[in-house]
Amino acid sequence: MSTTPNSPEARDVAYHLHAYTNAKKHEEVGPLLIDRGEGVYVYDNHGKRYLEAMSGLWSVGLGFSEKRLVEAATRQMERLPYYHTFTHKGHNPVADLAEKLVTMAPVPMSKAFFTNSGSEAIDTALKMIWYRSNALGKPEKKKIIVRNRAYHGVTIAAAALTSLPANHNSFDLIVPDVIRLTAPHFYREGKPGETEEQFATRLAEELDAAIQAAGPDTVAAMFAEPLQGAGGVIVPPATYWEKIQAVLAKYDILLVADEVICGFGRTGSMFGCETFNLKPDMMALSKQISSSYIPASALLINKRVYGPIRERSGEIGTFGHGFTAGGHPVASAVSLETIRIIEEDGLVERAGEVGAKLQAGLRSLADHPLVGEVRGMALIAAIELVTDKEAKTALPTPGQLGAMVNANLQEAGIISRAMVDALAFCPPLIITEAQVEELVAGVRAALDKTYKELGA
The missing domain is CATH 3.90.1150.10 (Aspartate Aminotransferase, domain 1)
Structure with missing residues (x-):
């Protein structure tokens, strides 16, 4: 680290608390x-x-x-730098982006809901699932299944679904009844003499047993990355997703695909769900949606999820959830241009x-x-x-x-x-x-x- 008192490094150490950083060590080594x-x-x-x-x-x-993204942001800033999507209001860029995302989804989706980060999208999915269960008259159906070493974000609810020690140590976890199962990492979790297919079968049997132990009527959804990213780039074993989805269907449990890392080309398909033949009820999107030139994220939901939410919001008079910058016009314009470039440039x-x-x-x-x-x-x-x-x-x-x-x-x-x-x-x-x-x-x-x- 620079020893000059007024250097950028020294000022950073003096005033900036960094994410995912050893704060004590940072004072010694700097940024x-x-x-x-x-x-x-x-x-x-x-x-x-x-x-x-x-x-x-x-x-x-x-x-x-990428100059096209800078230009897209500039054009939108000059035309409409901000507007929201609350109380029957909106704007053209967010309407266009919603249509694009729903129509390009690998499985039929009904609506897009906009947030600002992957963590907010996951929090929103959780709230929607609870809201939906209440709307269906099943208030007991709230438990969530995740995999060990999964990463689903750091906001107060999403962090509880993440299953990494650093995200839990010294933090309190507020989401009750999270069911955590074996990470699908054959190198670390496979047994001697076991094939990948046998490992996948064992994980599916573990899932089935966990659902039965919890009570099938109390389990609402499984959150999962098509390929686990921040937990170690864990590629699921052969036949894994086929077997896991069969168990979820057996007990009428929703599947939430966390596409925050996998989405928009990372796995060689537009979405990780295509690579692994997932058929989720909800998809969380972020990161590459705007190439991170500006914060942006979205949650796609199918009719199975949207229907009960629609009816319940009609009874209450509103769906009482949203973010000031969710569906921001500049973020929407940049995201649309990002997707255009990905498609046009192959x-x-x-x-x-x-x-x-x-x-x-x-x-x-x-x-x-x-x-x-x-x-x-x-x-x-x-x-x-x-x-x-x-x-x-x-x-x-x-x-x-x-x-x-x-x-x-x-x-x-x-x-x-x-x-x-x-x-x-x-x-x-x-x-x-x-x-x-x-x-x-x-x-x-x-x-x-x-x-x-x-x-x-």
Whole structure:
């Protein structure tokens, strides 16, 4: 960190409490301040260039310098910088975006409800589910199912559905009766001699047993990511979703697909639901919907969800939920332009093609002494770090090895993210094959450097 008292780094430490940061350590090491972006690269305020292999926070699909998004925001700012969607009011951009999202959804949807972040979309889904159960005269049908290592956000309700220790430690959880089940990670949770299909069957049987134990009439919905992102880029085992959805249908339980990371091309399909053949009742969308140039998110709901909400709001006189900036005209305009670019430039198909190069490149590192598993699909991946391949263990302190490799990678000019002892990769959809090669070479160098530092 710069020792100059008035440096940007020093002022940041003095006044800024950072998200997902060790506040005490931050006072010692200070921040990496990013000054500008160009394509898949960002530059710090000292001019050093980094390949942003995480798209910021899994989200800047179009890179850091897409002029069409800036122009879309500017045009809308000049015409109508703000309006809301409360009390029978709206505006053209949000109406156009609602139509676009509902009609492009991979399964029939009825309505779009707009929020500002993935967490708000998840909170909204939870409130709608409770509202719906009450409207149906089933006030006991409120329990929610999630998977361990799932990530569904950090607002006060969404955080309770997230199943990661850092999101719960020292926080109170207010959502009652959350049913948490085994993470669908075959590498960590599969039993000796078990196939992926057998693992998937066991998880489906676990789900069925949990529903029966809770009482089927008390379970309202399962929230799930098509592919679990922040929990470690966990690709579900073969036949998993087919079997899970059969259990949910058996007990008339809603499925909420958290598409916040998977949506808009990340898995090689427009939505993760298409990649894994999910048929959800609700879909939470955010991040790449606007390439994160401006906060935006949406919740899509089908007729099964909308019908009871419609009737109950008619009885009460309103649906008493909404956000000041939900469906913001500038966010709507930027989101529409983002989707246009993804479609016009064929970025979903491109994610599959260039993503194959990324997956092959990272898998070429599988024989490295520090690599336990390489997993992912298209343009999302993770490397599980170990020091003992057979035992699947890393250093004694969880996260220590991940932090070491991630620091060496950043020093080499590549930004990744350590998820305990796994490194995540989620580069912009516009990344080229040459830039993928640059990324993989940087990862190999960081692994080699760390291995030497460990004295191996």
